Amino acid sequence: MDPAEPALGRGRPRARRLGTRVAVLAALASLLLPAGCSSPEGFDGDKPRSLKEAIRIVPHDGARSVRTGGRFEVQVRTGHLERVEVERTGDAGRQRVIGRISPDGRVWRPAPGELAPGARYTVDVVARDDAGHRAVRHATFTTSVPPGAFVGVFHPEDRTTVGTGMIVSLEFSRPIADRAAVQRAISVTASPAVEVAPHWFGNRRLDFRPRKRWRSGTDITVRLRLRGIRGGPHTYGMQSKTVHYHVGRDQTATVDAARHTLTVRRNGRVLATYPVTAGNAENPTYNGTMVILERRSVTRMNGHTVGFGGAYDIKDVPHAMRLTRSGTFVHGNYWAGARVFGARNTSHGCVGLRDTRGGGRGTPAGRLFGQSIVGDIVQVRHSRGLGPVGTVAPDNGLGGWNMTWQQWKRGSALR
Template sequence: MKHVLKRAGLGIAAAAAWTGLVAGAAGCTADGGLGDLGGLGGLGGGKGRSAEDTIRVTPEDGAERVAPDGRVEVRVPSGRLERVTVTRIEDERPTRVPGTLSDDGLRWRPAPGTRLALAAKYRVDAVALDGHGRRSARRTTFTTLVPEHRFIAYFAPENRATVGTGMIVSLRFNRPVRDRAAVERAVRVTADPPVEVAGHWFGTERLDFRPERYWNPGTRVTVDLRLRDVEAAPGVYGIQQKTVGFTVGRSQVSLVDAEAHTMEVRRDGVLLATLPITAGAPKTTTYNGKMVVSELYDVTRMNGATVGFKDAKGKGEYDIKDVPHAMRLTTSGTFLHGNYWAPRSTFGSANVSHGCVGLRDVKGGSPESPAGWFFDRTLVGDVVEVVNSRDRKVAPDNGLGGWNMGWKEWKAGSALR
């Protein structure tokens, strides 16, 4: 089975969801609600069932403007819930929402009297067991109501994360920013050891920060958001006053040669391995350029209908419910992922995908496969560069693609120049 995908767009998520940044890419896409949790081997409560069927979450994934006393519930139609956590994320101190499971294990609800915070993002992680002892896992997010005439920033990476050297600090605002200089001046990104860091605006709702070159391993980066009472547009004021940070881990840069069908993985400049790959087919090529891993899924679902690959009846030309070892490279749907459906001889010899980079894997995913080996050695923020593909260079706002801009051009995108 060929792994197919058309060009599409997805916006940057504050920890994981990216919206409004349609960039027209060829690649693959994942259903963000189907990420496997805790190393579980698979999703879905039975043959042909997805995690959405097995684990039902209210509010729905990606919901916005949820009231502080709105309904929050996780339930399963059968079997039982094994674990549920609801956590306020993207805050200096991630906080769990207290709650309890029903006696029959079919439902989780917050403790009586619990109120959610305003202008906050929450993540729901749930694991369930069906009657045959099979586990399903689901992760969703939602955001709560932002008071009228207020703006906030959703940011990546997550607070206290350890990331690769290619990580770019990315802020997405819930309202258009007219006074970009005032907002950029209120965001301070510093590094230890010190290095110059500059901002670059993509439109009126996204502001990214990066140094001239990849971060040095071991660098500690601090992001000070001093947006409270900053006027982003007439009558629209900020409410955030927080400090978050992350640590840069080791350097890992992987070079995909689409013509040679190989990927060279280098750790701190030393070649670890050369892996056989398959890239985009001649009519659906893979982007060239530097891309940064922004999400990791042990297993996820990829459906062509979500990115425009539909048959005559409007259904997806493919729907793979258990793609293993998936690593997002662009918001428009380019992934580097495990592939168990192509013949073994494909890898290293032919390009058959519709934009993604495929590594050999087995159904269910194996740590012993090339895809499993690479996945286990990958951090969010690692760089994957594609060369010798018959496609254009990836756009700098398609995922964390800002490394495809020169330093002078990057700094020219600052409102403080």
């Protein structure tokens, strides 16, 4: 491989496959999850890495069942904190957590108050040292719920405008034994009305979708009436919540991995076509229909989090939009030579577009990022590898559009 054109992204895990226990985008969201890219040539890794290692987040990344009365703060031992963004996803939907950086720039703490029970916290930190080097760090953790209680975590937040490919997905904080009882307590309706059907993936995740993608202008209402519902022996719900989504314009991005192009169609018309680099022969991009789960202007991608070891670690991947739980992204690429885009597939499974370090608005990646929202469909075709290239699994992100309507309806607990 040309060292000036390193492989990027994560689409097909080598040593593990996605199980049915999938966090919602929250889950699904994020929001929140393993990501990956290769280490670019010329990246000044020493100083940014030492600064990054100086960033400490308490609770640690990946912590589960954190006590609601526990400690929560962000610290940096050298340099100063430039920005700390924290979001909470739980019974009240997705909310920003207000906090303050100390006068010396070394510590961030939230406003007074305990951590919310049964919630998922996403933390994004940007710090700089005295020489101006920047480091970013991303972490997630979840808090405990009262013994025996469960909640359903959803994403995105209430009153969000979503794309026509959005699938309403709930992940429960505890395994559900009586899936029928829980399903009866949840409704997803649309205006104008269409049939919406549920599908269980295991005993912790319940998704809802219509036969075909939503029509633009549709209003979706999700009602969770779980308070007091028995999910099984000694397990009961503690949630009563109504969530509203509005479906925006109809947009689909189609990736032709053989032609190295990404074509954006909005309301049936071609909006733009961009040259891309997709997964290489050893790590081809999944074929099939995927949905944008989250959008981040900058994120870290580390091969250790998705089974590629130390193959790559990029601290500032720009314009990143997640497509799968296993780590497939569409994102900006500032380290590959211009001749790669539109000509060669060099990544570990992601779809890369030309970009600048820090993310340029006028670059192909920047323009696509600005044109896209959570819930937009991304279809990948003609991805090829050394062996068979499968279609993305229905529970890998919001891959349920790859199931027929009959297959989908068979996943209901109420037949």
